[in-house]
Amino acid sequence: MAGESVRVDTWVWGVRLAKTRSQATAACRAGHVRVNGASAKAAQAVRLGDEVRVRLHSTERIYRVTGLPVRRGSAVEAAKHFEDLTPPPPPRVERPTTVVRDPGAGRPTKRDRRDLDRLRGRPSDPA
Known part of the structure; x- marks a missing residue:
C-alpha cells in the first residue's frame, strides 16, 4: 500500500500549486481544495486518477492526478504529476472607456458633447 497515495496538502504543495506546505494546508482547511467533488481535509x-479542484487567487483550477510526488521539485518535474482540465476562460467583453471630465471644467460645449457621445458609442444629434 505504501506509495499508492499521498496527502492532498502534500500533493498541492509538491506540484507547486501552493508556495508552502502550510499554505496548502490552510487552503484545505478553508475549503478551497476538493477531491472528486468532495471538500478535502489536509x-x-x-x-492516481483523482480529480482535484483548487481555488487559489480567485480562480478555480481542475487537475487530474497523474503522479504522486515524493518531494517538491522543479516546475518541469511537477508538471509530470498532473493534467490540467481547466476550461479556457470566457472571452473578455470590451466595454467603452468611461469619460471623466476634470472637476470645475464647466458645462461641455456642443463640440465636447459630440466627442463624448462618440466615445460612449451613442449616436450624436443629426441637427
Whole structure:
C-alpha cells in the first residue's frame, strides 16, 4: 500500500500549486481544495486518477492526478504529476472607456458633447 497515495496538502504543495506546505494546508482547511467533488481535509489521501479542484487567487483550477510526488521539485518535474482540465476562460467583453471630465471644467460645449457621445458609442444629434 505504501506509495499508492499521498496527502492532498502534500500533493498541492509538491506540484507547486501552493508556495508552502502550510499554505496548502490552510487552503484545505478553508475549503478551497476538493477531491472528486468532495471538500478535502489536509490529510485526505490522493490517488492516481483523482480529480482535484483548487481555488487559489480567485480562480478555480481542475487537475487530474497523474503522479504522486515524493518531494517538491522543479516546475518541469511537477508538471509530470498532473493534467490540467481547466476550461479556457470566457472571452473578455470590451466595454467603452468611461469619460471623466476634470472637476470645475464647466458645462461641455456642443463640440465636447459630440466627442463624448462618440466615445460612449451613442449616436450624436443629426441637427
